[in-house]
Amino acid sequence: MKPTLLIAWRFLRAQTRAAAMGIIGIALGVSFFILTQAQTRGFEEFFIKTILGTNGAIRISDKYQNSRDYVEEVASNNERHGSWRPTERTYIEGVDYPNALMKQLRPVSGISGISEIVEGGADLTLGGKTYHVRMNGIRLYDHLRVSSLAGQIVSGDLSSFETNSLPILVGERLAHRMDLKVGQKVMLHVGDQNTQAQIVAIFQTGSGDIDLERVYLPINQVRTLLKKPFGNSILQIGMDNPADAPALAKSIEDSFHYHAVCWQEREKVWLDVFAALRVSSAITVCSILVIAAMGIFNTLTMMVLEKTRQIAILMAMGYSTADIRSIFLWQGVFLGSVGCVLGVALGALGTFMVEKLPIKIRGIFSTDHFVVSWNTSHYVLAVVLALIAVFVATIAPALRAAKLQPADVLRGGSL
Amino acid sequence: MINLQAIKLSKTLLLPSGEVPALVEFSASFEARKCYAVTGPSGCGKSTLLYLLGLLDTPTSGEIILHGIATGKISAETKTKLRNQNLGFVFQFHFLLPELTVTENIILPALKLGLPEEAATLRAQTLLKEIGLAQKADRLAWQLSGGEQQRVAVARCLINNPPVVLADEPTGNLDTHNSGLIFDLLSHACIDRGSTLIIVTHNSGLAARCDVALRLKDGKLVE
Numbered sequence: 296m297k298p299t300l301l302i303a304w305r306f307l308r309a310q311t312r313a314a315a316m317g318i319i320g321i322a323l324g325v326s327f328f329i330l331t332q333a334q335t336r337g338f339e340e341f342f343i344k345t346i347l348g349t350n351g352a353i354r355i356s357d358k359y360q361n362s363r364d365y366v367e368e369v370a371s372n373n374e375r376h377g378s379w380r381p382t383e384r385t386y387i388e389g390v391d392y393p394n395a396l397m398k399q400l401r402p403v404s405g406i407s408g409i410s411e412i413v414e415g416g417a418d419l420t421l422g423g424k425t426y427h428v429r430m431n432g433i434r435l436y437d438h439l440r441v442s443s444l445a446g447q448i449v450s451g452d453l454s455s456f457e458t459n460s461l462p463i464l465v466g467e468r469l470a471h472r473m474d475l476k477v478g479q480k481v482m483l484h485v486g487d488q489n490t491q492a493q494i495v496a497i498f499q500t501g502s503g504d505i506d507l508e509r510v511y512l513p514i515n516q517v518r519t520l521l522k523k524p525f526g527n528s529i530l531q532i533g534m535d536n537p538a539d540a541p542a543l544a545k546s547i548e549d550s551f552h553y554h555a556v557c558w559q560e561r562e563k564v565w566l567d568v569f570a571a572l573r574v575s576s577a578i579t580v581c582s583i584l585v586i587a588a589m590g591i592f593n594t595l596t597m598m599v600l601e602k603t604r605q606i607a608i609l610m611a612m613g614y615s616t617a618d619i620r621s622i623f624l625w626q627g628v629f630l631g632s633v634g635c636v637l638g639v640a641l642g643a644l645g646t647f648m649v650e651k652l653p654i655k656i657r658g659i660f661s662t663d664h665f666v667v668s669w670n671t672s673h674y675v676l677a678v679v680l681a682l683i684a685v686f687v688a689t690i691a692p693a694l695r696a697a698k699l700q701p702a703d704v705l706r707g708g709s710l
Numbered sequence: 711m712i713n714l715q716a717i718k719l720s721k722t723l724l725l726p727s728g729e730v731p732a733l734v735e736f737s738a739s740f741e742a743r744k745c746y747a748v749t750g751p752s753g754c755g756k757s758t759l760l761y762l763l764g765l766l767d768t769p770t771s772g773e774i775i776l777h778g779i780a781t782g783k784i785s786a787e788t789k790t791k792l793r794n795q796n797l798g799f800v801f802q803f804h805f806l807l808p809e810l811t812v813t814e815n816i817i818l819p820a821l822k823l824g825l826p827e828e829a830a831t832l833r834a835q836t837l838l839k840e841i842g843l844a845q846k847a848d849r850l851a852w853q854l855s856g857g858e859q860q861r862v863a864v865a866r867c868l869i870n871n872p873p874v875v876l877a878d879e880p881t882g883n884l885d886t887h888n889s890g891l892i893f894d895l896l897s898h899a900c901i902d903r904g905s906t907l908i909i910v911t912h913n914s915g916l917a918a919r920c921d922v923a924l925r926l927k928d929g930k931l932v933e
Contacts, residue, residue, distance in 0.1 A: 613794020
C-alpha cells in the first residue's frame, strides 16, 4: 500500500463518526438525486411516449403562410408605388394535395410512416345524449404505423375497423360519459348529413381531452360527412428517431411551404414544465450534497489543524507537498467513493420501490402507478455531482496542509 | 569524510518587531562518525541552525553542502528527496502518528524512499531489536510510554541510514535514564553507520559526551 494511502486510511479510521456522517450525507444526496430524476424523467418520458403514440412526431397541416414576408412585401411595394394593394390571398386549409406530398416524403430517411387524416367536428348521439366530437378520418394500416393506437385499445377489436361497413373508435372518457359499449350503434350529425356508425373498439391514449373528444372513422366516411372529397388533410408523420423531429419539420416547411409542427413545439408547455421540475428537484437535492460536502470540509480542516506537527515531520522525512496533498485527497476519494456506491445502490433500490407505489393520474397521460426512468445518465450525473462536491470540500484542506512550512510549525508557529 | 558543510550561513527572521538576525555567518564542517553538540542559551539560533542544516528552512545567505551537493539553488522537490535520502530528524517531541503502529511509523521514510514494504518492515524489525521494542512492533504509537515513543522516533530517523542525523533537544522531555538511552542509541547508531550526529541540547552532560561542541551566542558561533 502506498504510504500516503495508508496514512489517509488511518487518519480517516480515527475519525469514524465524522467519516460515517460524510458517507451517509453523500449517499443520501446521490440516492435522492437518482430517485427524483428517475421520477421526473420517468413521467416526462411517459408523457412523450403518450403524445408520440397519439399525435405522431410531426403533423403537417395548413399551407404555410409566411406572414413576415407578406408584410415586408406590402411595405416595400407601398414605398415604391404609393397606395399599392396586395392581391387577395386565399387561405388553404389542410394539405391540398396529400398524395403528392406523401409521395415526396416517403423516401426521406428517418420517416417510419405517414398517415393521412381528415379532421372535422360532428355531434355524436346515442339514446338522447349528444356530445360534440372531433372526427379523425384515417386509413387504419397507415395510422398504426405512426401511432400506438393498437396498444391503446382497452375494449373491442381493431380488426373490425377494416371489416365493418361503418366502424367508429371512441375514446375511453367519451365512452364512460355517454355509457358507450362496443357493438352499439351511434348517430353522427354534421350539418344536414347524418350517418350511423358501430363502435368496434374503445381506446385510451391517456390524454384526457383526446379520450373525450376524438373518434376515429375510415377516411372516406369522414370526407363524405364533411363534404370534402379531396384535400383538407393533415399528415401525421412517425419517425425512427423522434428527437430529430424539429430538423425534419423545418426542412418540410422550407421545402414544401406547409405548416409542419414537431412534437417538441406542439407540447412545449408541458415539456418546459417537466424540465423545470427536473431542474428544480435536482437543485433541491444538491443542497444535501452541499451540506455533506461542508461536513467533510469541516472534518478535514479540523484534521489539518490537529495534525500540523505530524504533517511537518512527514515533510521533514521527505514527503513532498504533493504527498501531503494526496493524504487528504485520498480521504476525499474514499468518502466520495463509498458514499457514491452506497448512494447508487440506495437510489436504485428506492427507484425500484417507488415504481411499485400506486398513483392514479389521468389528464395528460394515464397511469395507475409511479412511472420511473431507469436511465444510466442519472446515476452518472449523481456520482459526478457528488464527486465534484467532495473534491471541492477536500481540495481546500489538502492545499492548506500542503502549504505548511515545516520549519515554522516545528519552531512553534501556526498555519 | 565531510558529510555536511555550512558556509557563512545567515538567517534573518521577519518578526512583527522587525528583522531579527537568528544566525550570522555560521560556518562549520561536519564529519562522518562524529557527534556534534550545538549549545547555547535559548533564542541563540540553535534550532534555526538545525532547520537550515536539515533543509527545512532557507538561509538568507550562505550555502549548505550536503553529501557533496550544494543545496542553495536546488528546487524544493530535490530538497525533499535529499532530506529523505540523507537526513534523519529527531525532535524534542516524537511526532509519531498515533493512528499508525510502531512498525508503520518507522517504515514511513523507507516507503517514501521506494523500499518495498517487506524489506522496510525487515529493517524496522532490526531497528526495533536495537532499541529494545521488538515485542511492541504492532502496538499503536500512542500506546507506548514517552521514552518508548522517543526510541521509536530514533528508529524512524535511522531507517534510511542517513549520512546526517539532526536531533533537536531529543532528550528534553525525558528522564535521566531515558535521556542516556536515547543519546546512546543515536551516537552508537551514527558511529556504526558512518553518519554524522548533530545534536542541539541544553544538557551540558550530553554535550560533554559529544566529539565536538559548538556554542552559539546571538546567532554567532562563539567556540
